Amino acid sequence: MFERFTDSARTVVTGAQEQARELGHTRIGTEHLLLSMLMADNGAAVVLRDAGIDRAAVREAIVRHVGDRSTEPDAVAERDAEDAAALKAIGIDLDAVRAAIEENFGAGSLRLPRPAPRKRGIFGKQYFTTSGHIPFSARNKKVLELSLREAIRLKHKFIAPEHIMLGMLREGEGLATLILSERQVDFDRLRAGLTRSLEARAIS
Numbered sequence: 001m002f003e004r005f006t007d008s009a010r011t012v013v014t015g016a017q018e019q020a021r022e023l024g025h026t027r028i029g030t031e032h033l034l035l036s037m038l039m040a041d042n043g044a045a046v047v048l049r050d051a052g053i054d055r056a057a058v059r060e061a062i063v064r065h066v067g068d069r070s071t072e073p074d075a076v077a078e079r080d081a082e083d084a085a086a087l088k089a090i091g092i093d094l095d096a097v098r099a100a101i102e103e104n105f106g107a108g109s110l111r112l113p114r115p116a117p118r119k120r121g122i123f124g125k126q127y128f129t130t131s132g133h134i135p136f137s138a139r140n141k142k143v144l145e146l147s148l149r150e151a152i153r154l155k156h157k158f159i160a161p162e163h164i165m166l167g168m169l170r171e172g173e174g175l176a177t178l179i180l181s182e183r184q185v186d187f188d189r190l191r192a193g194l195t196r197s198l199e200a201r202a203i204s
Contacts, residue, residue: 004151004159008042012161013144015039020134023062024069027137030174031062037161043197044161050193051185061179139174143167154198162194162201 005013015036020028037044038055136144146167151159168176169187180187 004148004157006158006160008040009147009159009161009164011040012036012042012044012164016136016140017134022070025066026134028134028140029066029137030140030143030168030171030176031058031066031179033140033143033164033168034058034176034179035062037165040161042161043201044165044194047162047190047193047197048165051190053180053183053185057183058179061182062175065175065178139171143171143174146170154195156198160198160201162198166191166194 012033013036016028016032019032019035019039020026023032025032035055035058038048038053038058039045143164144167147159147163148167150163150166150170151157154163156163168174169191171177177187180190
């Protein structure tokens with residue numbers, strides 16, 4: 001499926017992980033995909049901006065609905081506790097493993113320095129970065145599947161950001177569509193604009 005994605009669509013998908021990381025979220029939701037879409041110059045972003053949707057408004061709505069956990073020191077500790085509980089459930093005692101390592105390599109040998117907060121983006125907000133892969137939510141996986149279905153419906157052999165946006169609207173239950181609804185976006189007009197953008201791409 002991903003081999004059909006255009007470079008701009010791949011940028012949107014990979015950028016969604018960065019948006020989730022910047023907000024300190026542990027899952028990539030439709031809201032992060034929408035935010036990523038508005039970060040770049042692509043057909044879907046142009047249609048969204050024409051409908052009155054901009055990155056700042058979307059980010060503010062995400063923070064209002066699910067919060068910004070990037071500056072919360074307890075967020076990392078909470079994730080560590082969840083990991084420890086999951087390991088214990090399969091018979092691995094993290095405390096025992098830690099004790100054995102410290103016995104062999106010295107006390108505090110597993111303690112890593114905490115990354116310093118850094119500023120990023122136009123908001124100038126401090127946040128702690130989260131390393132590693134952040135998984136997509138089940139709903140977001142559905143959106144990507146529906147983007148393929150939208151491409152097939154339109155008889156396109158590629159998947160562009162507009163197809164992803166059409167998939168998001170077709171799924172219709174995510175935070176992204178709620179945010180668009182709160183901004184009183186006309187979904188029919190948005191779909192029509194996305195389809196026109198794709199038609200212009202197919203002709204050129």
